[in-house]
Amino acid sequence: MGQGDLTNAEWRRLEPHLPASGRRGGRWSDRRRVINGILFRIRTGIPWRDLPSRFGRWKTVYERHRRWSADGTWDRVLRAVQADADFAGRIDWSMVSVDSTSCRAHQHATGARKKKPRVLKKGQCPGTHRPDEGLGRSRGGLTCKIHLAGEGGCRPMAFLITPGQWGDAPQMIEVLKRIRVPHPEGGHPRTRPDHLGGDKAYSSRRNRRYLRRRQIKHTIPEPKDQRANRKRHGSKGGRPTSFDSTKYKRRNEVERTINRLKNFRAVAIRYDKRAYVVHATITVAAIRLWLRP
Structure with a gap:
């Protein structure tokens, strides 16, 4: 087992939520090795072709990540891992905080086709991602922004990718709508923090x-x-907003969550062109954080 690879305990928590077979009906061999290769690339940010040989063929690792990015497999795995953590009482619902962070885009992340993609079959590039691929230009160059909701244990609950120049306030509602933690015994998923x-x-x-x-x-x-x-409008301006300075001190938890996510080099710097692959890359990093004890 190399540095950053899944431990036996982490693999036991992850394996039940992975797809059981390949696209042609046969079972995938060495799924753990392939997923460790995906984690290695996201942690180091190296080009896919430069993956060490101990992970097998680089193209197999890349295609597995791209295919699971397109069909939503990584999103389903993240929800399942969060459901296990919630069932074990490891999610701190008492305080969920929101914040955002900007990520510089590598030169290889530019140049994606701007033509709106057509609707393709399952397993291929979806036709629903943003036409601009979540890239925005500012003084620092091309950037994208991650809008994040994190729980008290410094793990991401949900996130959204936008161009770097987009504001924070308009994205808060959409981020909160993406919090959906299923209950293992069934019923409606939990979507509302305390x-x-x-x-x-x-x-x-x-x-x-x-x-x-x-x-x-x-x-x-x-x-x-x-x-x-508000004061200028008098009684028509509404009531003063309440503010708890003690609870506000806990906002550092989401900032620490962002720091833990950006320890993955492929999250701190955007290397992928397509927005749905970038989304899945951040999702895999979030899964890795949830698997840790």
């Missing part, structure tokens, strides 16, 4: 209205301009 934390970038009437409608308590500071505007 409390939500965020910095002042997430302060907006739309976001607060959404949180009140879903009965989610929240700690989001109000910026000075919004506070002044």
